[in-house]
Amino acid sequence: MDSSIKKLGFGLMRLPRVKGGNDADIDKKQVAEMIDLFLERGFKYFDTAFMYHEGESEKAVGELLVARHPRDSFFLASKLPMMDIEKKEEMEEVFNTQLERTRAGYFDRYLIHGIDRRTAKKVDEFDAWGYVKALKEKGLARSIGFSFHSSAEHLDEILTKHPEMEFVQLQINYADWEDKEVQSRLCYEVAEKHGKPVTVMEPVRGGALSAMPENIRDIFLSAAPDKNIASWALRFVGSLPMVDIVLSGMSNIEQLKENMDTFDNFEPLTDAERRVIAEVLEEIRKIPTIPCTFCKYCTPNCPQNINIPRIISLLNDYNTYQNLEANVRRYNMMTKGGRGKASDCIECGSCENHCPQNIKIMSVLKEAAKAFEN
Ligand code: SF4
Ligand code: SF4
Known part of the structure; x- marks a missing residue:
């Protein structure tokens, strides 16, 4: 991709909605203004996906971006939703729908969307690798890659088997940099080893790293009173040499302007600023969380196929950052396609018998159901 392109990408998954509307009711007037301003200020990269806003994000791209601006004035990314594809031939149907919508x-x-251990099996079975490669050969996709939610070891396996993938999209932010589940740093290092440019998703962790408890916000504000809190998170990822695009799911003009300001005349983090982030992480670690080590001893015998450690992780995230909306969205994604919900627990007790941390899993699941399912 053009190396002169500005690093901020417009993620089209949290677009403003009309008042009182649901996820599909995009506020088109405001989105058109945001798109125009973004382009006017020299930013070019837009990222959508088949399921964003129940399909309305891709349609908004067609109506508000493609129909109103020359095709060579922007870069557009979309994704093949393997989590929702049940037959090989559906890949073609979905792609044609995407071209029609946009x-x-x-x-x-x-991109092949959201590869984890589960979807990776389908990606192999349906040879989605070959499918996107063929799209590239036909000129329908200029560059191919995948977004990823699994371990660094898994990423290494994939990039070793599929050197034809040209870039990866990873969840990277300072809070997840050393996280044992997300493995931001380790995944970044694998991408670096394979020489693949990295597109960053969730740099502000679904907004969590801008809406933090007051004592943490104060650390940032006393270090730099004029800088908004989200800019620290954006500059953390923007300072990484392999990162070529930082996606931000912006929901209003103010956010858009603030983020564009951060990336215009971009300043990499200084050593002193890295120490401020380290201090913030220290404070975050003091917030009590459920001590799950992600060993997964609890899951093989669960008759309800509940992804216990992942649910605990979402609950910890919510209790730390108070970011309910982002965690409900992640929870809904995670429990799609036959995975058990917290409320499906039948209290057989098997998980608790296997948990080396003695976590009261059944009551934790009740707490999660109350937080995420109502
Ligand atoms: S108690 Fe609930 S979560 Fe634990 S194994 Fe039984 S059904 Fe699964
Ligand atoms: S067994 Fe306990 S510590 Fe291990 S993943 Fe399950 S809940 Fe977490």
Whole structure:
């Protein structure tokens, strides 16, 4: 991709909605203003996906971006939703729908969406690798890659088997940099080893790193009173040499302006600023959380197929950052496709008998159901 492109990418998954509307009711007037301003200020990269806003995000791209601006004035990425694809031939149907919705003619980047251990099996079985490669050969995808939610070891396996993948999209932010589940740093280092540019998703952790408890916000504000809190998170990822795009799911003009300001005349973090982030992480670690080590001894015998450690992780995240909306969204994604919900627990007790941390899993699941399912 054009190396002169500005690093901030417009993630089109948290667009403003009309008052009282649901996820599909995008406020088109405001989105059109945001798109115009973004382009006017020299930013070019837009990222959508098949399921964002129940399909309305791709349609908004067609109506508000593609139909109103020259095709060569922006870069557009979309994704093949393997989590929702049940038959090999559906890949073609979905792609054609995406072209029709977006009116784009081709995608500058096309990604296999959300690879984890579960979807990876389907990706192999349906040879989605070969499918996106063929799209590239036909000129329908200018560059191909995948977004990823699994371990660094898994990423290494994939990039070793599929050197034809040209970039990866990873969840990276300072709070997840050393996280044992997300493995931001380790995944970044694998991408670096394979020489793959990195597109960053969730740099502000779904907004959590801008809406933090007051004592933590004060650490940032006393270090730099004029800088908004989200800019620290954006500059952390923007300072990484392999990162070529930082996606931010912006929901209003103010956020858009603030983020563009951060990336215009971008300043990498100084050593002193890295120490401020380390201090913030110290404070975050003091917030009590459920001490799950992600060993997964609890899951094989669960008759309800509940992903216990992942649910605990979401609950810890919510209790730390108070970011309910982002965690409900993650919870809904995670419990799609036959995975058990917290409320499906039948209290057989098997998990608790296997947990070396003696976590009261059944009551934790009740707490999670109350937080995420109502
Ligand atoms: S108690 Fe609930 S979560 Fe634990 S194994 Fe039984 S059904 Fe699964
Ligand atoms: S067994 Fe306990 S510590 Fe291990 S993943 Fe399950 S809940 Fe977490």
